[in-house]
Amino acid sequence: MATSATTDHVLAPAKPHSLLADYATLFKLRISTMVIITAGAGFYLGSLRSGISPFHAGFLQALIGIAVVTCGSSALNQALERKSDSLMRRTADRPMAAGRISLAHGLILGFAATFLGALYLAYTTNLLTGTLTLLTAIGYVAIYTPLKRVTTINTFIGAFPGALPPLIGWTAARGVIEWPGVALFAILFVWQFPHFMAIGWMYREDYARAGIRLTPNLPNARYAAQSTVVQALFYAVLMIPTSLWLSWFHITGLPYTIVATLLGLWYLYATIRFARILHGSNEADNTALARNLLKTSVLYLPLLMLAMILNAQGRLLF
Structure with missing residues (x-):
């Protein structure tokens, strides 16, 4: 739990850092x-949809x-x-x-990596993928990042670029935006909200100190808690049917449906x-509850992606 916002925020002298660690x-x-994990899952599922092996040169090129x-975009975000x-x-x-x-x-x-990476994608995969990736970076850096200091709806807006990687992976494999790719986008979009809340x-006082507008920063502590919980619960409930959308498109089968339901209930x-x-x-107890939800969210997503991959096109690979 962050200490009071009224406490002096000056930290102890930083330990020596290597340039490599700073780049990380x-x-x-x-x-x-x-x-990369979510984009790779989108590419894998899209490739199987096309009837080709996912593990060809295009897979590595897309992920790079x-x-x-x-x-x-992360570097540009930290610059701002x-x-x-x-x-x-x-x-x-x-x-x-x-x-x-x-x-x-x-x-x-930041600029070199963002634009050269997008050009590389446009050249090695397709123009749509390069464009979507560049738009994701622009949305994250130029729209979401400034809005964090302006309005509490920044979380909702930021969820859009945050949810695009699996759709980008799908378009890298297929070259078009299709409903299964949109379903992958929806899964990541909905997943983010309990995670964000x-x-x-956990860090609401830290954010308030920096002038970042999040729901937990609201002056009325009771209302802030209610707003946070309502949003988290709404999207956690929505996560279950959203995660099952892939099976409706026959991208996954019954084993995935069972696993996704159990993960969603967790x-x-x-x-x-x-x-x-x-x-x-x-x-301390409240922070522990938030930390538990955060850990669950971080484990939930890769486990769900793994279930998709192992049961892609209804094939039982586990």
Whole structure:
């Protein structure tokens, strides 16, 4: 749990960092890995839909291009948020916020990776994939990032670029936007909200200190908790039918349907437990509930993607 916003936010002197470690932070490698996993799942399912092996040269080319653009947009995001990052305990030691990487350095890396990665995708996969990937980066950097300091609906708007990677993977394999690809987009779109609400609640004082507008920052603490819980529960319930949409298109079969339902119920259970923040007064317990939901969300998504891959086109591979 973050300490009070009135507490001095100055941190202890940072430990020495290598340039390689700073690049890993600048490019948000953990988030980039999740993007690659979801995009790879979309490519795999799209390739099978076309009746070809997913593991051809195009698979690696698509993932490389998507990864490069993701890293570039992460660098540009940190360039824009370097001042607000410096005000939050969990981000104050990021390389641009701490001044270890200059603004020019970060911007050059960010723009180069974003645009060269998109061009690479357009050349090696198809124009649609390159365009969608570039639009995702623009939506994340130029729309979502500035809105975080303006309006609380930034979370909803930011969910759109956040949900595009599996659709991009699908278009890389198929060359067109199709309903199964849209279903993959919908899964990631809905998944984000309980995930976001848990993060927002855990770090609400940090975000308030930096002027970032999230629902948990609202002045009325009771209303903030209610709004957070209602959103998390609504999307956790919606997650179950949304995850089953793929089976309706015969992209997956009965085993996936069973696994997806069980995973969805697990996600919903963690969200229902998170709702206890409405009645709990112990901040440590409330933070533990939010952290549990966050961990569940992080495990849920790759497990769901794995179930898709193992039961793609109804084939039983487990």
